[in-house]
Amino acid sequence: MRQRDGLRLLKIEDVICLLAEQKYTTVRHTGGEDLIDDSLRTLETEFGNRFVRVHRSALVNRDYIEAIERTAEGQHQIRLRGREERMPVSRRLASELKAHFQIPG
Numbered sequence: 464m465r466q467r468d469g470l471r472l473l474k475i476e477d478v479i480c481l482l483a484e485q486k487y488t489t490v491r492h493t494g495g496e497d498l499i500d501d502s503l504r505t506l507e508t509e510f511g512n513r514f515v516r517v518h519r520s521a522l523v524n525r526d527y528i529e530a531i532e533r534t535a536e537g538q539h540q541i542r543l544r545g546r547e548e549r550m551p552v553s554r555r556l557a558s559e560l561k562a563h564f565q566i567p568g
Contacts, residue, residue, distance in 0.1 A: 471497060475513060479527050479543060480550065481506050483520040517541055517560065518553045531560055 473492055482489040483503040490497050507514065507522055514522040529544040531552065539552035539560075552560060 473497075475510060476524075476526065479524055479546065481514065481522040515560065515563070517550055517556060521550060523550055531557070 473490070473494075477493045479491045479493065481503060482491065486500075487498045488501055488503055488506065490499055503520065503522060507516060510522075513524060513526075515525055515528070517523050523541060523543070527543045527546075528541055530542040532540050532542055532549070534540060539554070539557040540549040541552055541560075542549055
């Protein structure tokens, strides 16, 4: 992936998620995280078969999705394989995700 200060190669299977933050995109991967200049839309076009949009500002690697859960407040979130953090899912995309991954409710 191209970074502001040069080029760093990452295996796409090591990328957990891509998060849009202002002018940059944060790439969270198994070795940490990095900022890149590419837009989320560009990355979705390039890697759309491996990633799924869960929020307008987030793409998640399909291989890291362990479950889609509902919080006590009724919001949906994704539990990531091997990670404590949960990724919020927008209401608009929750039904698409559940249908795609064949999850009831």
